Amino acid sequence: MATAPYTEDARLFSAARGACAGQEVEVASNLSPRLRKARNRLLIQTAIGLICDLLLYLALSRLLGPAFIPYSSRIAGLVLLLETVPLLAAERINWAKARQGIADLRIVGTLTKSQLAHVSARRIAMTDELHDSRPYIEVMREQIGDSLTESEREVMKVIEQIGLLIAQSKEQRAKIAHSIKSGKELTESTHLRVENNKQIIAAIEMQMQEQTGELRNSFEHIENLATEVSALTPLIKVITSIAQQTSLLALNAEIEAARAGSAGRGFAVVAFEVRKLSVLTTKAAADMAEKINWTCKKVDSEMAEAKASLQQHESDDAMTHLIGDLSGMQQDFNTNSELLLEVIAEVDASYEESVDRLSQALGHIQFQDVMRQRMEHVQEALVEMRDHMQSMSARIADFGWEGNFDHTFKQILAAHLNRYRMASQTRTHHAVAGGSSSADNSRPAIELF
Amino acid sequence: MAMKILVVDDSVTMVLSLKTTLTMNGFEVETANNGEAALDKLKSGIKPNLIVTDVNMPVMGGLEMIGKVRALPGFRFIPILTLTTESEAAKRDEGKRLGATGWLVKPVAGNDLVKVIKQVLPGA
Numbered sequence: 001m002a003t004a005p006y007t008e009d010a011r012l013f014s015a016a017r018g019a020c021a022g023q024e025v026e027v028a029s030n031l032s033p034r035l036r037k038a039r040n041r042l043l044i045q046t047a048i049g050l051i052c053d054l055l056l057y058l059a060l061s062r063l064l065g066p067a068f069i070p071y072s073s074r075i076a077g078l079v080l081l082l083e084t085v086p087l088l089a090a091e092r093i094n095w096a097k098a099r100q101g102i103a104d105l106r107i108v109g110t111l112t113k114s115q116l117a118h119v120s121a122r123r124i125a126m127t128d129e130l131h132d133s134r135p136y137i138e139v140m141r142e143q144i145g146d147s148l149t150e151s152e153r154e155v156m157k158v159i160e161q162i163g164l165l166i167a168q169s170k171e172q173r174a175k176i177a178h179s180i181k182s183g184k185e186l187t188e189s190t191h192l193r194v195e196n197n198k199q200i201i202a203a204i205e206m207q208m209q210e211q212t213g214e215l216r217n218s219f220e221h222i223e224n225l226a227t228e229v230s231a232l233t234p235l236i237k238v239i240t241s242i243a244q245q246t247s248l249l250a251l252n253a254e255i256e257a258a259r260a261g262s263a264g265r266g267f268a269v270v271a272f273e274v275r276k277l278s279v280l281t282t283k284a285a286a287d288m289a290e291k292i293n294w295t296c297k298k299v300d301s302e303m304a305e306a307k308a309s310l311q312q313h314e315s316d317d318a319m320t321h322l323i324g325d326l327s328g329m330q331q332d333f334n335t336n337s338e339l340l341l342e343v344i345a346e347v348d349a350s351y352e353e354s355v356d357r358l359s360q361a362l363g364h365i366q367f368q369d370v371m372r373q374r375m376e377h378v379q380e381a382l383v384e385m386r387d388h389m390q391s392m393s394a395r396i397a398d399f400g401w402e403g404n405f406d407h408t409f410k411q412i413l414a415a416h417l418n419r420y421r422m423a424s425q426t427r428t429h430h431a432v433a434g435g436s437s438s439a440d441n442s443r444p445a446i447e448l449f
Numbered sequence: 450m451a452m453k454i455l456v457v458d459d460s461v462t463m464v465l466s467l468k469t470t471l472t473m474n475g476f477e478v479e480t481a482n483n484g485e486a487a488l489d490k491l492k493s494g495i496k497p498n499l500i501v502t503d504v505n506m507p508v509m510g511g512l513e514m515i516g517k518v519r520a521l522p523g524f525r526f527i528p529i530l531t532l533t534t535e536s537e538a539a540k541r542d543e544g545k546r547l548g549a550t551g552w553l554v555k556p557v558a559g560n561d562l563v564k565v566i567k568q569v570l571p572g573a
Binding site: 163358360361363364365366367370421423443446447448 | 469
């Protein structure tokens with residue numbers, strides 16, 4: 001950076017005088033007027049003395065007239081003596097003051113030289129520092145810009161994820177709605193089938209009841225037949241008894257025929273045949289009794305088993321159970337369908353709640369936009385600060401600069417008040433910089449006209 | 450048939466979040482990133498049932514757009530909601546004068562926004 005040598009530039013003194021407030025410089029600043037005052041006083045005194053001398057000389061020449069001429073040179077010498085002595089005395093005093101001033105000036109010159117060197121060094125450092133603020137501010141501004149870009153990118157990802165989540169939920173909801181429809185159709189179909197099955201089973205049960213009744217009638221007929229067959233047993237006893245008596249009678253006839261000799265021989269043969277026939281009759285009756293007894297026992301045994309089987313079948317009531325089971329199944333199915341519908345309704349309500357909550361969450365994401373706008377304002381402020389500091393740097397390097405700025409930080413800061421869009425920005429400004437907001441904060445965040 | 454909403458905002462995050470919110474609440478959404486782009490869409494034949502717009506945007510701001518939309522044939526009575534960070538009363542009054550239906554200061558919760566939309570949009 002180009003800087004002027006401080007020792008030979010008179011304007012530097014003026015710049016240094018403005019920049020420094022030390023006692024030495026104050027002394028230096030008073031010295032020049034003092035010297036000027038002494039010089040002016042000397043000139044005035046000399047001029048007044050000469051004027052007085054002239055006036056005195058003229059007055060004496062007028063008063064004395066021709067008598068003045070012989071003494072004119074003496075009078076002139078006297079007047080000059082009378083004027084010069086006090087003048088010399090006065091100039092002695094002035095000289096002493098001037099010497100003192102010069103001595104002061106030497107001291108102050110030495111001090112000012114040192115001070116100016118110091119000020120110049122500080123000025124150079126300050127100029128460099130102000131100039132170097134540019135990359136610093138640029139970096140900070142870019143950092144903010146990058147942060148905004150990054151946050152925007154991440155927020156976009158969050159919103160996209162929420163969008164995907166919602167799309168999936170919507171798809172699931174559609175599937176569930178489809179399931180509801182299918183479930184209802186299945187329930188109705190099953191209900192119809194079960195009803196049909198129940199009717200079929202009821203018809204089968206009725207038919208079986210009829211068959212059971214017929215079977216019972218058959219059992220009664222068989223039992224009656226068996227009873228009738230059993231009733232034959234006494235008759236067989238009668239036959240046996242008759243056959244036995246016939247046999248005895250035939251034996252007696254044989255004995256009597258033997259006694260009758262040859263006359264009774266033919267009768268003996270008949271008696272023998274009768275006795276033989278009665279024996280066969282007795283044996284046949286015994287066989288018949290035995291078979292009737294066996295048949296009756298067999299019928300009793302079979303009937304007992306058939307009755308037991310019928311009773312067992314009647315007590316099982318399998319068809320009734322089957323219908324009951326089907327009704328139970330239908331009831332369970334209906335219950336489960338209702339439960340499923342309740343679950344689906346809950347899922348649906350949960351979806352609505354999710355939509356509500358996600359809507360709220362997406363509303364909160366608007367903070368990113370609010371923050372972005374505030375940060376963009378800060379970025380603009382950083383650019384202003386950068387430009388102002390660059391301007392300061394250039395002006396400090398300029399020895400002709402009188403200390404005025406186009407804008408001051410105070411003015412730049414105050415100008416921001418007119419550029420804020422949010423009440424929160426104005427509040428923060430006043431909280432830090434002081435002052436009160438004239439903004440109307442009473443109006444609601446949502447206002448319908 | 451779903452109601453159509455035109456969202457006008459220069460912030461991509463705002464556009465995406467509003468689109469997501471409104472879509473999941475059953476609306477069809479069209480978007481534009483400034484007032485001029487929105488006007489072009491309207492002139493090309495897109496007829497939304499409602500417009501949600503930001504105020505401070507490049508190229509053409511929301512308030513200027515509202516004035517121009519009201520001048521278009523068929524858009525005199527369409528509800529227009531402003532959704533903005535702008536909270537200055539003078540701007541609100543200007544928006545009202547130009548024909549805005551409502552003024553919403555960001556951030557507004559999505560469900561509140563949907564309530565307001567349903568309030569100003571008959572049949573939504």
